[in-house]
Amino acid sequence: MAILAALELRGLTRRYGERLALADVTLSLPAGQTLAVLGPNGAGKTTLLRLLATLLRPHGGEVHVLGHALPAEGWAVRGRIGLLGHEPLLYRELSARENLRLHAALHGLTGEERAQELLGAVAMERRADEPLRTLSRGMVQRVAVCRALLHDPELLLLDEPRANLDPAATELVEPLIGRASGRTRVIVSHDPAGVLAEADLVLGLVRGRVAMLAAAGELDGASLAELYR
Amino acid sequence: MSDAAPRHPAPRARAVLLALLRKELRVELRSFEAVPAMSLFSVTTFVLFHFALQRNALSGDLASGVLWVTLLFAAMLGINRLFVADAEQGGFDGFLLSPADRSVLLYSKALTLLAYLLVLELVAVPAFALLLLGPGLWPALPSLLAVLALGDLGVVVIGTLVGALAVRTSVRDLLGPMISLPLLVPVLLCAARATSPVLGAAGVGALPLRWLLTLALYDLVFALITFAVFDFLLED
Numbered sequence: 001m002a003i004l005a006a007l008e009l010r011g012l013t014r015r016y017g018e019r020l021a022l023a024d025v026t027l028s029l030p031a032g033q034t035l036a037v038l039g040p041n042g043a044g045k046t047t048l049l050r051l052l053a054t055l056l057r058p059h060g061g062e063v064h065v066l067g068h069a070l071p072a073e074g075w076a077v078r079g080r081i082g083l084l085g086h087e088p089l090l091y092r093e094l095s096a097r098e099n100l101r102l103h104a105a106l107h108g109l110t111g112e113e114r115a116q117e118l119l120g121a122v123a124m125e126r127r128a129d130e131p132l133r134t135l136s137r138g139m140v141q142r143v144a145v146c147r148a149l150l151h152d153p154e155l156l157l158l159d160e161p162r163a164n165l166d167p168a169a170t171e172l173v174e175p176l177i178g179r180a181s182g183r184t185r186v187i188v189s190h191d192p193a194g195v196l197a198e199a200d201l202v203l204g205l206v207r208g209r210v211a212m213l214a215a216a217g218e219l220d221g222a223s224l225a226e227l228y229r
Numbered sequence: 230m231s232d233a234a235p236r237h238p239a240p241r242a243r244a245v246l247l248a249l250l251r252k253e254l255r256v257e258l259r260s261f262e263a264v265p266a267m268s269l270f271s272v273t274t275f276v277l278f279h280f281a282l283q284r285n286a287l288s289g290d291l292a293s294g295v296l297w298v299t300l301l302f303a304a305m306l307g308i309n310r311l312f313v314a315d316a317e318q319g320g321f322d323g324f325l326l327s328p329a330d331r332s333v334l335l336y337s338k339a340l341t342l343l344a345y346l347l348v349l350e351l352v353a354v355p356a357f358a359l360l361l362l363g364p365g366l367w368p369a370l371p372s373l374l375a376v377l378a379l380g381d382l383g384v385v386v387i388g389t390l391v392g393a394l395a396v397r398t399s400v401r402d403l404l405g406p407m408i409s410l411p412l413l414v415p416v417l418l419c420a421a422r423a424t425s426p427v428l429g430a431a432g433v434g435a436l437p438l439r440w441l442l443t444l445a446l447y448d449l450v451f452a453l454i455t456f457a458v459f460d461f462l463l464e465d
Contacts, residue, residue: 056465079328089319093259105248106327108240
């Protein structure tokens, strides 16, 4: 049986004004696998995630996410993507529970079992009714993990997902967003060694262009470090 | 991987609207960023007019002009704050990542701005009557409410449109008033002209239907424009 691709990019290009943020990115990622995106600051990593999340429109090339062409069929994939980025996408004045209730409504979910289960998994039940502005950044990041997973997405887009998390919290979120989650994942990271351990495919970007695209098994730490020179 | 439908049923517009309105209410009640500023601005402005004009009994054109100019400038504060929490805290992206119908965001913002204006007028109109209005408020109130309703509608549709347009820019505090004030001039003109005979010194005059109908037509045109372009404003 043919393995269907969760992501298919052909010549993907994106500009901000005159500046080329992504140029001619072509790759294919089978379902259930993990793509790691590496590169120095300003390489286009976050732009790539926002394009895949339907938050940005491509200016050239083709993008297929979960079998749907973007941006034309963005409506069909929105409920199947979970984005965990630099911003938690949560309201500071609302509590964790209130934020999750809002996102549940946006995704057509009823009942609070899923939110409760996720809050329990990240050990945030006790602080779930306090406004987020009173919580530490690490705690907010844990709530953001719950928000990204609330609708049980097939594709996870993770932009430095462990930022702000202490080792204990990192361990808590691992079953949810790590390889064990069984989801197709795209991970942006600045930790080449860590990424090699959990990626199937590695994309290296430098100034928006593909500098490296290889199976993780074919790479070592030294070759990844070259990207940052 | 499959290209099957999402695992959950599409969100119902009514449930999404209620959730967004609950969020707006909670955020405003906990941050007090919009309505208190609008109300305080209006009362302060009436006090300033009270001393600057050295009169405590305005009527007719002057009363109508002072009331509407103050309400519109106070409304600008609300328009500027309408989308700020969403833009600064990622609420826009959170909404756009969901399969919810995007026009529901328009309805929620329009209803939120309308609620801001209603609370503003609950404070501003009695303050205006107390500090500046010559004729009594009670006889004029039914007609005044009719003009306020149509004026509010104009502010709501233009404010929601401009708020969504300005919030994604880095100069939103400047761009909002720069775009909305010219668009609100016809609302001001029609509302002030319609209010003038209602606040006449010789008693409550008849509402000038010509200005009310012009205002209603202007509201309708901008409501249609806002509905037509709102989704595109949310796009990248």
